[in-house]
Amino acid sequence: MRAHLARVDAVLVQALIAAALSFAHLHDIASAAGQDGWKAWAYPISVDLLLVAAWRRLRSGDARAAGWCWFVIALAASLGANVATAGLLDTQHVPAWLRILVAGWPAVAFLGGTLLAHSVAAAVDDAPEPAADPVDVPDDVPEPTIRPELAAHPAIEPPPARAAVPVPAALVEHARKVAAEHHTRTGTPIDTPTLRARLGVPAPLADAIAAQLT
DSSP, X not given: OHHHXXXXXXXXXXXXXXXXXXXXXXXXXXXXXXXXXHHHHHHHHHHHHHHHHHHHHHHHTSSHHHHHHHHHHHHXXXXXXXXXXXXXXXXXSOOHHHHHHHHHHHHHHHHHHHHHHHHHHHHHXXXXXXXXXXXXXXXXXXXXXXXXXXXXXXXXXXXXXXXXXXXXXXXXXXXXHHHHHHHHHHSSOOOHHHHHHHHTOOHHHHHHHHHHHO
């Protein structure tokens, strides 16, 4: 137990040191690019918040393409500031293109945060609705009678049964791991729409995989 706490403490201290250095480098770049006062301090917060939001999108498993896109953008902004402050940039004569990038960053960060938040709302809206409660029918309601000639010739023919979708064994094994990870993280079994989004497969194939997982 003591060894585990020591490892956690070392990781936490290392994370705090890295965050403080990255924060200071972003502040220095923003200040050198003409963003003085509180504005220079707001830039590191904006970059780190976008980085955290993109990482949470990757961990959730939904809209992973958008999560990777904005994670790379935020990481490039943070890493670029760290490299630029290593003596490669003359902070007294900042080039015009860097001033343009720093001045345009708030709009980029706002766009990224809005798109990431919108993808969360879309995922919630697309969630399946709960099944309706069964309706209680009184015992004294008579059952409908069916005329023999109508029973012999039904008005609507039942739809033909769909052919079973073949599912590779490797894909089923991967789906079991995804379902187990989802259950461990959320405490609830994974549903078919979420399984389909995590695997990126068509709906019929997702239904066939979900049937094998039950």
